[in-house]
Amino acid sequence: MTAKPAAAAPASSRFYALASRVEAATTAAELGFAICNDTRLLVDYRQAALVVMGSAPRPSRLVAHSGLADVDPNTPYALWLSGVTKAIAARCAELPANARVLPLSPDLLDEELATAWSEWFPAQVWVLPLMGPDKTVAALLFLGRDEPWPTTLTSDGEEFALLHMAGLYGYAWWSLVARPSRVQRWWRAATSGRRLRYIAVGLLVVLLLPVREYTLVPAEIISLHSQVIASPREGVIRRMVILPNAAVKAGQVLAELDDTTLRNKLAVAQAELATANVEMHQAAQQAIESQNAKADLGMAEGKLHEREVDVASLQREVEKLEIRAPVDGVFVYSDPDDWAGRPVQTGERIGLLADPHTLGVRAWAPVGEPTNLEGGAPMTVFLKTAPLSPIGARLDYAGYQSVESPTGVASYVLRGTVDGDASAARIGLQGTARVSGRWSVLGYLLLRRPLATVRAWCGV
CATH class of the missing domain: 3.30.450.40 (GAF domain)
Known part of the structure; x- marks a missing residue:
């Protein structure tokens, strides 16, 4: 109304x-x-x-x-x-x-x-x-x-x-x-006259700021000096004596292979050796009394020597059942329960014996990362256990052939040397590494991915 x-x-x-x-x-x-x-x-x-x-x-x-x-x-x-x-x-x-x-x-x-x-x-x-x-x-x-x-x-x-x-x-x-909304009012004020020119100049100055290219890649702490601990013979792992990442001394037993079959063979060989030794004494006694028994003495001596060789060989094999550390270091491997009862072949890798005093960095740079990975480039490692305490490192080399990283991405393997304070680092810790590249301007750093995408799409 x-x-x-x-x-x-x-x-x-x-x-x-x-x-x-x-x-x-x-x-x-x-x-x-x-x-x-x-x-x-x-x-x-x-x-x-x-x-x-x-x-x-x-x-x-x-x-x-x-x-x-x-x-x-x-x-x-x-x-x-x-x-x-x-x-x-x-x-x-x-x-x-x-x-x-x-x-x-x-x-x-x-x-x-x-x-x-x-x-x-x-x-x-x-x-x-x-x-x-x-x-x-x-x-x-x-x-x-x-x-x-x-x-x-x-x-x-x-x-x-x-x-x-x-x-x-x-x-x-x-x-x-x-x-108008607050954003519209701000935009109108910002784009009016002299203020717009100031903003344009300020933006240009910011885009021309010198910065260093960098890329963030997954990384882990490794030892630069390590030896592969492999199985010396074919067999079954009975137990892992040393826990993972434990410090060991040279000659200390790391793992043991199952010895049931081999020790049974050694017992049989030792019994045969004892029998051959008795037969050798009997043949020697008979050779004194009869000239015809001298031929049997030579055969008994050969059989005795053969049994001695068998026993010595089996004893050496028994000694190989205990896998020992060749030098001092840290024994790095997976869970002990995963190895107990596992059959292994001769030369199969069981773990690494690493030197804890020479630490390095291993990282995986995705193939799509545009940063130039040059030798000697500075690296900064941020460990997951201590993100506020970065570790300084230096890139030694980057692999030319791409491999599959632990995350399933085609990547180049990077290796570096820790040259900073490594008190918070130990072998096996993981984190993120920032690898620095060449000097450039901020505008290029922000636009390099869009430019690479456009160029790959249009071919210009």
């Missing part, structure tokens, strides 16, 4: 009543409805239309109309209003501040729009630009009626109050619809 002007009430009271309704609007739809219908508290009119100013590529559109709760911006009437708004937009922006109203007539429109005037508008139409604090026209309010609008405005007249209310409408509409 539309409001009707109360002729008995003074214009000031009606003005404040309308202002309170505008203030109570919380959405653009509520505000548009109040503007088009409740403005009758100030002046009488036959129809009112609120059209939002458009900007490319979005044209002007009808958003509210008197007597309607909802409008369709695609009706012929709405499209005609959009064309009228476009035709008079420049005139509305040039109106003086003390009389911001445009008496609209068909003479201000082109022939096509003027022809349809009688179909959509009454004879007398005022256009009130709704302008916000940014001094831009956000919308146009069309008020049409059959009675002529006054040509002069007095301070106590209803039409004069209407002009002030149009200013209030403009601020309210700007606050609900056209008010």
Whole structure:
């Protein structure tokens, strides 16, 4: 239901009543409805239309109309209003501040729009630009009626109050619809005049800052001097004597192979040796008494020597059942339970005997990393156990042939030497290594991946 002007009430009271309704609007739809219908508290009119100013590529559109709760911006009437708004937009922006109203007539429109005037508008139409604090026209309010609008405005007249209310409408509409966000306000301030030039110069200076190329790769601490501990013979691991990563001395037993079969063979060979020794003594006694027994003595001596060789050979094999450390170091291998009862072949690797005093770094650089991996490049290792205590290192070499890293990525193997404080490092610890490359500028460091992708895609 539309409001009707109360002729008995003074214009000031009606003005404040309308202002309170505008203030109570919380959405653009509520505000548009109040503007088009409740403005009758100030002046009488036959129809009112609120059209939002458009900007490319979005044209002007009808958003509210008197007597309607909802409008369709695609009706012929709405499209005609959009064309009228476009035709008079420049005139509305040039109106003086003390009389911001445009008496609209068909003479201000082109022939096509003027022809349809009688179909959509009454004879007398005022256009009130709704302008916000940014001094831009956000919308146009069309008020049409059959009675002529006054040509002069007095301070106590209803039409004069209407002009002030149009200013209030403009601020309210700007606050609900056209008010820019904080990001938009910051961008407008940043891109205005001299400030934009300062930002451009500052950005250029930042992009030209000298920085060193680097790449982050997974890494682990290793020993530069290590020996492979392999199985000396074929057999089955009975038990691992030394726990993983334990310090050992030279000659200390590291692991034991199962000795059941071999010791049984040794027992049989020793029994045969004892028998051969008895037969040798008997043959020697008989050779003293009979010349014919001397031939049997030679055969007994050969058989005895053969049994002695068998026993010595088996004894050497039994000694190999205990795998011992050749030098001092740290025995590095996997879980002992994984090795107990496992069959091994001669020369099969069981673990590493590493020197804990010569530490190095082994890393895997993915093939896609563009950093130049040159010998002598500085490295910084951040261990997972001590991320706040980086370790300095130096890159010794990078492999030319790619291999599969523990994470399943095709990578180049990197090896380096720890040359910093290695008190927090021990063999087997893992982390991330930063490998530094050549000096460049920050802009190239930020854009090198996009440039490489574009070049691979377009071939330029």
